[in-house]
Amino acid sequence: MLNLIIDGKEVSVEKGTTVLHAARKLGIEIPTLCYHEGVSPYGACRVCVVEVVKGMKPGLTASCACLAEQGMEVRTNSPSVVDSRRLIIELILARSPEVKKVRELAQEMGIEKARFRKEDKECILCGLCVRVCQEIIGASVIGFINRGANREVETPFQAQSDVCIGCGACSSVCPTEAIKIKEMFDKRILETWHTELELKSCKICGRYFAPKKELEHLKEKIELPEEIFEICEDCKRKNLTRKIGEIKTGII
């Protein structure tokens, strides 16, 4: 166990714990945007910035990517933390003024309007979609292109992806709802990734329910009866209800 002090309070955590988690253990809330427990920390949005007063590398750092050290002293609300966090959120607000999550964060910090020229980007480049696709799904469909202010998340050559399975994990993890997915008849269309995927129809009701590629991907990853991948969620539920009914009838 490691002992450290956050905002004057002592806390002991296991080796490998981030400062963010150590703070949460103490009930100290630190806002985050690019952090998600399911994927590796990235330290990019810098909203979770804290000040290391005593430690290997003193100064401001992203608490989501900074590991707790023995004897470390951290402040989550020093003037420089508060000022930096405010300005960072103001910068994100100027980039994405219409994004709900960003507006909420800004409001919490008492920022009404950004002092910079407004843009209208939905993506805040937190990279959660990129990490989920790579680390959880294992598909690595998307990545970052360009440098600096021109950075974007894209598919290779901004073209239809051959490896996308259409699972939509990117969209569900996106904090700003920037990734658009829609379904039309027998196709799932991932507009943001220039990709269309064929859907499979349910063996029972005939409804199109999931991308064929996703089902194949899952079949390889999880050992389950073939049938599971052939019928839609609704029919699965109906099947289950029917089976329970049969069992109950049998018992009676």
Added chain:
Amino acid sequence: MKIKNLKNLEGLKAKGLESLYPKRMKINVGLGTCGIATGAQAVFDSIVEEIEKQGIDAVVGKTGCLGFCQREPLVDVWQPGKSRIIYCQMDPEKARDLVTGLAQGKMRKEWALCRLEEEEFIIENTKKKYSIKEKDGKDIPLYGEIPFYKKQKKIALRNCGFMNPENIEEYIARGGYFTLARVLSSLKEEGVIEEIKNSGLRGRGGAGFPTGLKWKFCRDAPGDTKYIICNADEGDPGAYMDRSILEGDPHSVLEGMVIGAYAIGSHEGYIYVRNEYPLAAQSVERAIRQAEEYGLLGDNILNSGFNFRIRISQGAGAFVCGEETALLASIEGKIGEPRPRPPFPAERGLWDKPTNINNVKTWANVPAIIARGADWYSKMGTPKSKGTMVFSLVGKINNTGLVEVPMGIKLREMIYDIGEGIPQGKKLKAVQTGGPSGGCIPSELADLEVDYEKLTQAGSMMGSGGMVVMDEDTCMVNVAKYFLNFTKDESCGKCTPCREGIKRMLEILDDISKGKAKEADLELLETLAKVVKDASLCALGGTAPNPVLTTLRYFRNEYEAHIKDKKCPAHICPDLIRYSINKEKCTGCGLCLKECPQTAISGEKKKPHSIDKSKCIKCGVCFEVCKFDAVEID
């Protein structure tokens, strides 16, 4: 042939000395990128051609950059028994004339830059005196006495310009690889680290971390596989120190790396060289091949049982890859993006193995320090910054070039002694050190001693060695804008402060330069600069605001003039200046009228002309061409 012992090495040294100082005339041409850019290749070709044509008994050699880039192409003529003379600003025609003259025993004093009577062999601590029998040429100033070289002390650059980088024997002749032989045969690993620690050598890439300590961290890190890396991703505008060393003396870097690898316990190394340096990459590649052939790299180096290999990894043109964690990602084949530290590379570096990364100049210093000892090295410099530093002295300076000076030299000495002042007698305004990560030091601080601490205190930094001199015609808002434009494009875009912050700072600077900014914007610019500096993920964002912060610190009045008076005091920002013709001074010669690309100037011949402000694009051509100073800027 593999070198197995000192006797083998001595044999090659003798061969190298014959090549360096043959019994007949030898003409060396400086063929670094700087030389080639001024036409040295054509000079070289014409010399070869002329010698063949006239059947002259002479050899033609190649060398790297001798430092005095302003006077390139440089041609160095060695003749047994005569003064060794370096001719400057040669062109193919002059070169042919020179060769013809030399064949008849004549020298061309009017083209001579300087002459040499001896050379310093740093590694051996000897002076190689030439035996000069002829008196002619004594009136040409000596190499060590001309202002450009007088205050220099070449250690990292000890061989640059004095040997053929393509010839490993010439490197050996100048004491090369003897230090490695001594290290492998008689020094303990810890002993090497101790020596480097005691020498006070600090990282020459910019941050200035003590090199010995860095090596020790990596040596002490658990794990059998460790990597050594040479960072040659030099990208600061106007900086070319690392390129010149790799082109002019690649073996010094290789030897330093093998010594480091031995001390740290590494068997594999990389040289990460930027894609824009094709000649440097070629030079290193050739050097690696030669060293491998001689058993100075590879398995069982010098029959010691120690193995070490070096590979070259070429960048894809990203400035941020000079940052060590981005560099590691790039070698691994990933996007060149930095990651948070700790863990530091010494603990978890390339492919998660302990890794030691040093700059080209740091590696080039290592053989000299081990050869001459920590005491010798630490006697040079200031209390906390030991030894020498290599700078590329560029900008508004009379002597542009690559210079190596003892730490602690005053900026004034660099500019007025080595650089011989500002062209056209203009006034010094500022010196920019550390490239886009550094800052502008005002002329009032010209007596500042150059070392890591003093430069940082002044708001700038040592950086990798770029030194840009600015004269009175420089607009500091424009300078800040220039550097921010650079970092805006070179930021990887990963973290918010760097990506968004630099962009917004640039917007504000742009407004200031156009006279559109309000006073509150200046405050916002300053606040923003501080946050970008403190909260960015890596050193690129952490230092990118320095040009803004230092210009605000030292030249605030200039910012205020742009904002309050809507004036650019240096007459640079096009939106804040107006050209007009002084009717009293104008003779009506019509030159400006002829040159104006916008046909904005009108007037009858021999009568005062005038400028149509609505058509004028403020290109300044009229101002440049007017012989009567009649065009005025307001």
